[in-house]
Amino acid sequence: MTLSEKAYNALRQDIIRGALGQGKPLRMAELSARYDMGFSPLREALNRLQSERLVVAEALRGFKVASLSMAEMRDAIETRILVETAALRAAILRGDDDWAAGIVAALYALKLQVERRDTEADIWELEARHYAFHRALLAACGSAWQLEFFDRLYAATERYRIPILLNRAGGQGRDIQGEHAALAEATLARDADLATDLLRQHYQRSAEIIGRSMQAEFAM
Amino acid sequence: MTLSEKAYNALRQDIIRGALGQGKPLRMAELSARYDMGFSPLREALNRLQSERLVVAEALRGFKVASLSMAEMRDAIETRILVETAALRAAILRGDDDWAAGIVAALYALKLQVERRDTEADIWELEARHYAFHRALLAACGSAWQLEFFDRLYAATERYRIPILLNRAGGQGRDIQGEHAALAEATLARDADLATDLLRQHYQRSAEIIGRSMQAEFAM
DNA sequence: GCAAGCACAATTTTCGAAAATAATCGAATT
């Protein structure tokens, strides 16, 4: 793997997980020290992240971490609903046994990690399996574009979910794993109307919880 | 404007317009000579274009222009229908007088250019106004994400439309400007069902024409 | 006291060369 790719992976992770702070300028000298590499691979990675809206660039004034806002969060989640309900419908139509088995496996792996969330590493593993589950639902949709947009929007919304995951603050009394199980069940039963409905509700609840937590924490 | 940005604009245009040939490797030395700049700004631009799926990168083996295929074209157009019908509905709900006036202006400017398509520069101007018209329809949708996806998908499908535009080969007997006018009319009348229906048909016809032309030319 | 101008410092951007890797070609071997 080239340094450019390593820089991309590391920066992307650090931005999504909040380690670099939203809106903060990214100084080349600091990044070079932090990731132990020269400017070239860092600038290449920052250019990729700029296209993915995780980083904002201004000519001759460098890069900064993209800012978070209530409006952007709502937009990202609404667009997720649009893209993912369509992709889920297509997957339900086209999915084969491998697709179905992948959902069962991802749901089970997610369940195991939900019960084991002690260290911070557990949280990251939980997050990885959460992504993998939602990805597995759509895997058979047949549209590379929709899967890419899913990835982009997942990363965008992950930035808002992670502070809540780390604080263990949000989702009081919410049975997320139950929602996941019901969603998987409806999908495997090929009930597209029910599955897309559950998916929509799942995300609308997330948006509400994130919204409340943002109002509390940042007064946005 | 920095060299990086110039490189991005120039490469993006040359890829979309087909000047660099689909699937062809992009050698740094050649690009450096062609655009008269060093490797750094070129590599930064190529990294951005990689994120936009106009360029494909393989570690230590450089960059190449993304390939075209029938399947990708169909996927891009289907996803355009998904995103744009939703954005158009939202714009019809939320659009104000400026939005409506923008559509009228863009349609008129497009009409003027349709009647004047002699030189190649005319074709590029036509293409710019075509983009501006479709963009104007969605401008008031309120979703930055959906507008970005529109841009991405427009660029992706433009690559397929341009050979047809240049050959004057496609769309025999198709009244594209009539379709645009009807679409604008339904939109301005705030008839969301009719407008999204016309938009869908507009793109499905494009997909058919592009599909026939690709089968004829490349035997794909 | 305060704005304008100017040197100085900090920072980004770009270049040219070096390092690292991949591709090519021919000779030696089986």
Added chain:
DNA sequence: AATTCGATTATTTTCGAAAATTGTGCTTGC
């Protein structure tokens, strides 16, 4: 004849320094 190996060439990737630009703080003039 086909294949492997090694040397050579071509190419990508990375670095370190130079160039260009922006930001800062101080002086000067009013």
